[in-house]
Amino acid sequence: MGEFKHETPLLDQLETGPWPSFVSDLKRQAKYRHEHQNDIEYQIPVDCVDDILGVVELSYTDGEVHWKHGGIVGVFGYGGGVIGRYCDQPEMFPNVAHFHTLRVAQPNGKYYTTDYLRKICDLWDFRGSGVMNMHGSTGDIIFLGTRTEQLEEIFYEMTHNLNQDLGGSGSNLRTPSCCLGESRCEWSCFNTQELCYQLTHEYQDELHRPAFPYKFKFKFDGCPNGCVAAIARADLSFVGTWRDEIQIDQEAVKAYIGGEFPPNGGAHAGRDWGPFDIQAEVIDRCPTGCMWMEGDKLKINDEHCNRCMHCINVMPRALKPGKDKGCSILAGAKAPILDGAQMSSMLIPFIKVEEPYDEIKEVIENIWDWWMEEGKNRERLGELMKRQGFQKLLDVTGLKAIPHHVQEPRHNPYIFWREEEVPGGFDRDINEYRKRHKR
Amino acid sequence: MAFVSSGYNPDKPMEDRITDIGNHYYGDFLPPVIKNNFGKWLWHEILEPGVLMHKAESGDEVYTIRCGTPRLASVEYVREICDIADKHCDGYVRWTTRNNVEFMVDSKDKVEPLKKDIESRKYDDGGSYKFPIGGTGAGLTNIIHTQGWIHCHTPATDASGPVKVVLDELFEEFQNMRLPAQLRISLACCLNMCGAVHCSDIAILGYHRKPPMIDDAWLDNLCEIPLAVAACPTAAIKPKKKEIISERTGEKIEVKSVEINEPRCMFCGNCYTMCASLPLADAEGDGIVLMAGGKVSNRITPPEFSKVVVAFIPNETPRWPTLAKTIRQIVEAYSKNAKKYERLGDWATRIGWEKFFEVCDLEFSHHLIDDFRDPAYYTWRQTTNFKFTKNTPTEYSAMKVE
Numbered sequence: 089m090g091e092f093k094h095e096t097p098l099l100d101q102l103e104t105g106p107w108p109s110f111v112s113d114l115k116r117q118a119k120y121r122h123e124h125q126n127d128i129e130y131q132i133p134v135d136c137v138d139d140i141l142g143v144v145e146l147s148y149t150d151g152e153v154h155w156k157h158g159g160i161v162g163v164f165g166y167g168g169g170v171i172g173r174y175c176d177q178p179e180m181f182p183n184v185a186h187f188h189t190l191r192v193a194q195p196n197g198k199y200y201t202t203d204y205l206r207k208i209c210d211l212w213d214f215r216g217s218g219v220m221n222m223h224g225s226t227g228d229i230i231f232l233g234t235r236t237e238q239l240e241e242i243f244y245e246m247t248h249n250l251n252q253d254l255g256g257s258g259s260n261l262r263t264p265s266c267c268l269g270e271s272r273c274e275w276s277c278f279n280t281q282e283l284c285y286q287l288t289h290e291y292q293d294e295l296h297r298p299a300f301p302y303k304f305k306f307k308f309d310g311c312p313n314g315c316v317a318a319i320a321r322a323d324l325s326f327v328g329t330w331r332d333e334i335q336i337d338q339e340a341v342k343a344y345i346g347g348e349f350p351p352n353g354g355a356h357a358g359r360d361w362g363p364f365d366i367q368a369e370v371i372d373r374c375p376t377g378c379m380w381m382e383g384d385k386l387k388i389n390d391e392h393c394n395r396c397m398h399c400i401n402v403m404p405r406a407l408k409p410g411k412d413k414g415c416s417i418l419a420g421a422k423a424p425i426l427d428g429a430q431m432s433s434m435l436i437p438f439i440k441v442e443e444p445y446d447e448i449k450e451v452i453e454n455i456w457d458w459w460m461e462e463g464k465n466r467e468r469l470g471e472l473m474k475r476q477g478f479q480k481l482l483d484v485t486g487l488k489a490i491p492h493h494v495q496e497p498r499h500n501p502y503i504f505w506r507e508e509e510v511p512g513g514f515d516r517d518i519n520e521y522r523k524r525h526k527r
Numbered sequence: 528m529a530f531v532s533s534g535y536n537p538d539k540p541m542e543d544r545i546t547d548i549g550n551h552y553y554g555d556f557l558p559p560v561i562k563n564n565f566g567k568w569l570w571h572e573i574l575e576p577g578v579l580m581h582k583a584e585s586g587d588e589v590y591t592i593r594c595g596t597p598r599l600a601s602v603e604y605v606r607e608i609c610d611i612a613d614k615h616c617d618g619y620v621r622w623t624t625r626n627n628v629e630f631m632v633d634s635k636d637k638v639e640p641l642k643k644d645i646e647s648r649k650y651d652d653g654g655s656y657k658f659p660i661g662g663t664g665a666g667l668t669n670i671i672h673t674q675g676w677i678h679c680h681t682p683a684t685d686a687s688g689p690v691k692v693v694l695d696e697l698f699e700e701f702q703n704m705r706l707p708a709q710l711r712i713s714l715a716c717c718l719n720m721c722g723a724v725h726c727s728d729i730a731i732l733g734y735h736r737k738p739p740m741i742d743d744a745w746l747d748n749l750c751e752i753p754l755a756v757a758a759c760p761t762a763a764i765k766p767k768k769k770e771i772i773s774e775r776t777g778e779k780i781e782v783k784s785v786e787i788n789e790p791r792c793m794f795c796g797n798c799y800t801m802c803a804s805l806p807l808a809d810a811e812g813d814g815i816v817l818m819a820g821g822k823v824s825n826r827i828t829p830p831e832f833s834k835v836v837v838a839f840i841p842n843e844t845p846r847w848p849t850l851a852k853t854i855r856q857i858v859e860a861y862s863k864n865a866k867k868y869e870r871l872g873d874w875a876t877r878i879g880w881e882k883f884f885e886v887c888d889l890e891f892s893h894h895l896i897d898d899f900r901d902p903a904y905y906t907w908r909q910t911t912n913f914k915f916t917k918n919t920p921t922e923y924s925a926m927k928v929e
Contacts, residue, residue: 098845102688103653105695110597112650117601129531135745137601140677147676147685148844151810153706155680164540173678189678198622202609205620209602209609214531220604222622225673225722232599237530244535247545255550263550267624270566271557272581272589277568281553287771292547301571312825316624319830320823332640354573357666358705361867373868375827398827398868405570423720425797428902429796430831431726443763465757494678 094142095133098149114141117218127148128432132235133183133217139291140219140233143181154181161188162235163243169254170239177367180260186235187217187349190229190242191255193288193415195270196281198223207250215242219442226305228255253292256348259466261294267315275400276310277328277413278441284308284443287452296350300456305421311409312397318418318432323469325432326441330410334399340406341366341386353404370399417451419481420470430470435481437492451485458484479504558619560589560633576704577660578638590629590638594645594658595669595694595701598626599677599687607648609655615641625711627662645870664704667858672714673722675733680695680856681796682716683733683813689847690714690910693731696851697858707865707874710858718795728871730818730833737812738763738792739805743771747783750802758801763791792898806855814825815840815850819857820872831872837892838885853889861888878914883917 092115102111117250119138125134133139143154158172171189178185201332208229212218215259217233224230233241267273269280272320287306288295294304300396307322309315311329318325343349344364349359351364366386371379378392379399386406388399400407417431417439439447455469458480463472482489491497507514536542557565564583571581574604575921577649579591596604608628612620621629630641648657662668670693673679675686693712699704716733724730746752756764767786770779785805817840821833836857840850849874857871864886865874874882897903913919918928 101845102691103650103655105653105691106659106698107691107694107701108597108657108659109653109655109691110599111654111801112653113597113599113601113604115652116650120601120603130528133528140632144676144685147620148688149843151842152808153676153677154682154683157680159886163602164544173680187678194550195556198624199558200620200622201616202612202620203607204551205605206876209605209622211773213602220600220602220605220627221598221674222596222600222605222628223598225626225671232674233818237860240535240537240540241533244533247548248543249533250551251548252551253546253548253629258742265624268621270568271553271561271790272568272591274568274581275659276566289549293548295549296547301893313891314823315827317723317726317823319825321723350572352664354575355704356867357573357664358576358703369867396825396827401826403570421723423715423718423723423725425719425795428899429720429723429725429832433833463764465754477834488602489900 092141093138094145094413096141096145096400099141099145111141114219117449119153128214131238131241132233136183136217136233137219138183138409139175139183142405143175143177143184146180148377155187158188163239163241163254164519166254166296168260168296172484173233180217183369184217184233187211188214188239190230190231190234190238190239191224191257191263192246193263194223194227194251194265196266196284196288196289197267197271199271204250208252210243211245211250215245226255226262227265241418242391254296256295256303259300260296260304261300262296262303262305263295264288264308265316266307266410267310269308269310272309274404275313275328275409277330277409278308278310278326278415280308280326280328281308283326283441283445283448287448290449291452294456295411296465300460302468304459304465304469312395313401318421320384321422321423321455322421322432323419324449324455325421326415327418328393328413328415329438330411330413331438332410332412334388334393334410335408336386336388337406338385342384344403344406345384349403349405352402355401370402374397377461414438417448420468420473421457422468422470427474429470430474432470433473433478435485435487437490454485455481477501478506528674533609540777542719549874556619558589558617558631558633560587561619561737563587564589568921573663573704576702577663578581578642579663580635587633589631590635591629591643592638592641592660592797593623593627593629593849594660595656595662595820596622596626596628596658597687597691597928598669598672598865603920611641611644611648611658623669625662625671627669628658646908659701661702663801665708666704667694667706667708667710667712668701668732668837669701670694670714671722671724672713673720675716679716681719681799681807683735683796684716684731684815685840685844686714686716687846689731691813691866692847692851693854695697696855700858704864706858708868708870710861710871712854719800725818726821726823726830728819728831729857730821731850731854732818733813734816734839735794735796735809735813736839737807737809738787738789738794738879739796739798739807740782741787742786742804742806743782743922746785746802746804752783752844755798755802755805756795760795760797761791761793764798810842814842815847817850817853822870822872824870827868828870828876829875833872834875834885835895836889838892839900850919857887881916881919882914885918891918 307318848907
């Protein structure tokens with residue numbers, strides 16, 4: 089036997105190349121555990137990282153995964169946050185035979201102090217495999233691999249010593265996530281971190297105790313650039329926008345034209361695209377054609393602007409979102425399972441984002457009431473919207489139909505007229521009709 | 528290995544129990560320069576690939592160095608990040624949505640020492656960087672991905688491996704900003720897409736190609752048959768009583784199980800999620816679907832779904848050479864032909880997808896014509912506008928299947 093418990097000739101080939109090698113990292117962690125087995129009272133087997141390498145090497149050899157479905161494991165009183173995981177070759181890899189995942193709700197914007205991170209690392213090193221994801225797809229810190237008897241211990245230490253709770257899993261509210269927002273971005277139209285934080289805390293019960301038909305995600309993007317992909321990934325997508333005029337600094341516009349400022353905040357600096365051409369790169373690229381030059385002044389007909397962000401992205405020192413900001417709310421995004429992928433559809437073009445967020449909570453809770461009543465097992469909001477129609481979403485949220493809800497009006501005239509909309513209703517007398525029209 | 532209690536008493540689980548406290552307050556974790564200028568940033572500039580400067584109304588500046596990470600991170604790796612942050616950044620650090628780590632400093636003179644420190648850190652064995660600097664602007668940023676073979680139970684491919692391979696292949700694009708626009712590559716190891724990849728410039732998607740096997744002897748013990756039946760989006764599963772030989776007694780017994788109408792199966796694996804007795808994984812059947820042309824940004828054009836451009840790439844462990852080569856082909860064609868600011872999908876739409884297949888030298892097959900429900904129709908061509916490409920049959924006989 090070499091330095092590690094299993095030979096990994098296939099994985100070893102992933103140690104070369106410039107990109108950080110997860111194999112090198114796993115080996116480093118395996119080695120660390122070997123070296124510290126006498127001074128750290130490891131609570132799960134010391135060689136568990138060796139066995140991770142072994143089980144992944146086996147998958148690289150036979151082309152199939154070796155983890156089984158989760159069992160029902162968790163912490164008392166919660167229905168989410170822990171995902172059971174067992175190896176299907178427990179004799180070969182006894183140290184990862186039971187290897188459950190915990191989701192740890194991340195701080196919004198994913199800023200950390202090293203003090204906090206080190207405590208997280210110490211806890212996970214001691215009571216788990218020491219292998220994690222920074223971060224999981226939904227945003228949580230993911231702890232990969234521990235045994236059932238450690239779950240309550242980890243939860244106890246997290247809540248008592250780290251002021252930290254678990255995230256969501258299963259048919260509940262998943263850990264909401266946001267872009268870094270106003271903390272370091274001049275384009276953010278609301279405080280994404282604060283709204284995300286407040287709603288996460290408001291809906292702790294929904295996050296920990298599955299009562300929904302399926303998963304439900306909130307994501308908060310500060311502007312239409314969409315850095316957390318809210319439109320693609322969240323059942324309710326909150327995307328920052330503004331309802332007044334783009335702010336223009338004409339002196340800075342001149343500086344861009346004169347080549348004093350690097351266009352695009354330097355984002356295209358790696359290739360010689362020629363000198364900056366405001367006509368070709370900004371005005372002609374504007375999807376609504378609402379910009380023009382008058383002498384050396386840039387003019388915008390804001391009435392026609394759809395706030396796509398292109399001009400602002402190109403000239404960040406000259407243009408800024410307006411001052412009257414808020415967000416759009418779109419609904420129904422999901423990945424392809426089952427009925428094909430969906431993006432969120434526009435529900436509310438503009439809503440102010442102001443504490444205590446009562447209007448936003450009203451929208452959320454109206455939608456949940458409907459979905460919990462009508463949604464089938466494992467039916468996402470977007471699928472319910474497709475099944476019962478956008479009109480039903482408007483009914484349950486008490487909102488009126490506006491052209492902003494559609495890309496274009498319907499292609500067919502098969503309107504489901506409601507009885508109350510048609511004068512005289514649907515109740516008619518066939519005998520009266522026959523007096524006018526013989527059989 | 529003695530058990531060490533946290534203080535939790537299993538006999539009295541409610542004693543001192545703390546629940547529903549949610550995530551840690553973000554405000555406690557903000558570096559001073561961020562906290563002081565929160566909501567008061569004026570503009571930013573990417574000084575060089577991976578290095579950003581944000582300017583605040585107060586005149587303050589924050590310099591950010593962005594580095595790729597493998598997402599799958601050991602505590603020792605994270606501790607090393609903490610060491611760097613302690614040494615240079617007063618003990619603060621952040622992660623981006625796309626698994627990059629960002630080190631921030633509050634003055635320009637701190638940038639070079641930080642960069643030098645970061646760049647010097649490599650793994651001893653294979654020599655890969657620990658924290659490659661880049662991932663900004665009109666280039667490739669980190670690939671977001673799912674678990675794959677390290678932890679998931681339904682994957683059709685690995686995640687960390689293919690990601691490493693593709694980022695090795697395109698490493699220069701991570702460290703440069705010379706593409707027409709940003710390029711977002713994402714990987715999901717099965718159709719569940721816990722990392723939703725369906726709106727990416729390039730999406731790498733694990734896919735099964737064989738219907739589930741049926742573990743008749745165990746199915747009724749492990750699964751709720753009605754749930755398994757209901758899980759199928761194409762109604763390919765129905766209940767079926769079957770006679771099998773008992774593993775235990777060797778006698779013929781009748782069991783409740785299911786039957787699968789195989790031609791109807793779309794290989795989504797949703798039944799397996801509901802019922803562990805319907806496994807799909809198969810070394811020959813499983814592999815990768817490559818999709819392209821999606822985005823989530825609203826810039827210039829609305830968000831777009833990715834489209835399937837390669838129906839199947841086998842799992843060629845450990846380094847997936849066909850996958851890496853195919854992606855390079857697409858990226859090179861895009862880089863050479865797209866106009867400034869055009870995302871990959873915008874470019875493909877402008878030149879036409881028939882041209883895209885020609886320029887990228889990709890084969891077209893019946894698998895790439897949508898036949899899944901209503902949206903399929905809207906992807907067929909309802910116009911006489913098309914471009915003649917080297918693949919266009921210009922005679923009827925050339926259209927005939929050989």
